[in-house]
Amino acid sequence: DVKVTQSSRYLVKRTGEKVFLECVQDMDHENMFWYRQDPGLGLRLIYFSYDVKMKEKGDIPEGYSVSREKKERFSLILESASTNQTSMYLCASNAGPFNQPQHFGDGTRLSIL
Amino acid sequence: AQSVTQPDIHITVSEGASLELRCNYSYGATPYLFWYVQSPGQGLQLLLKYFSGDTLVQGIKGFEAEFKRSQSSFNLRKPSVHWSDAAEYFCAVGDFGNEKLTFGTGTRLTIIP
Numbered sequence: 465d466v467k468v469t470q471s472s473r474y475l476v477k478r479t480g481e482k483v484f485l486e487c488v489q490d491m492d493h494e495n496m497f498w499y500r501q502d503p504g505l506g507l508r509l510i511y512f513s514y515d516v517k518m519k520e521k522g523d524i525p526e527g528y529s530v531s532r533e534k535k536e537r538f539s540l541i542l543e544s545a546s547t548n549q550t551s552m553y554l555c556a557s558n559a560g561p562f563n564q565p566q567h568f569g570d571g572t573r574l575s576i577l
Numbered sequence: 578a579q580s581v582t583q584p585d586i587h588i589t590v591s592e593g594a595s596l597e598l599r600c601n602y603s604y605g606a607t608p609y610l611f612w613y614v615q616s617p618g619q620g621l622q623l624l625l626k627y628f629s630g631d632t633l634v635q636g637i638k639g640f641e642a643e644f645k646r647s648q649s650s651f652n653l654r655k656p657s658v659h660w661s662d663a664a665e666y667f668c669a670v671g672d673f674g675n676e677k678l679t680f681g682t683g684t685r686l687t688i689i690p
Contacts (some may be wrong), residue, residue, distance in 0.1 A: 469622070494684075495676050497676075499680075504586075504682060505620075505682060506667060506680040506681055506682040506683050507667065507680040508680075509677060509678070512676065512677065514676060520675075522677065554620055554621070556620075558622075558676070560676055561676070563621045565611065565626055566621075566623075567623075567676065568613075568620030568621040568622070569620050570618070570619055570620045571618075571619075571620055
């Protein structure tokens with residue numbers, strides 16, 4: 465069974481801090497994704513990566529960056545956290561190409577104070 | 578650009594009753610279509626997917642969905658719901674040209690005894 469593991473379930477940080485959210489998958493998937501989920505807005509794609517060191521912007525990349533140094537790990541970075549980045553963050557992975565189903569982690573609920 | 582509309586924010590159904598959750602999509606060609614379910618505090622789990630072929634798709638947990646090109650719809654159905662089906666349900670459309678998924682805003686399902 466595919467396992468996508470997000471390092472923290474809950475995280476509280478302060479405005480202006482640099483925040484790292486980590487995601488690891490164990491199925492050798494090529495593609496990895498970061499979403500944020502907000503009530504009434506569904507899931508919105510922040511960034512995705514289709515290979516090591518490769519990344520593409522999603523629909524809402526502003527204020528975020530990503531890193532993929534190893535195939536199994538995809539990190540989301542908030543360079544200077546702001547209160548409007550308080551949200552649920554979901555990581556996913558799939559085997560490319562052609563939109564194979566994405567497998568999701570359990571999410572990180574991030575609060576920025 | 579592709580888009581997904583889930584017109585029902587919240588639906589309440591009695592246990593044992595039938596269920597239909599609506600999903601309408603906008604996409605220029607034959608889409609990849611998915612239904613995911615999210616239980617409280619969890620990530621998303623794939624219920625079923627449509628890529629091509631038979632327009633009636635069977636999924637896990639007794640769910641099915643029907644692709645209707647003429648109506649741009651992909652509604653999710655279940656003949657008899659169980660209390661454990663209470664969750665949030667997301668419809669998503671995939672783009673053939675890349676790996677991006679566009680999600681609807683979700684429908685929250687409540688089951689009453």
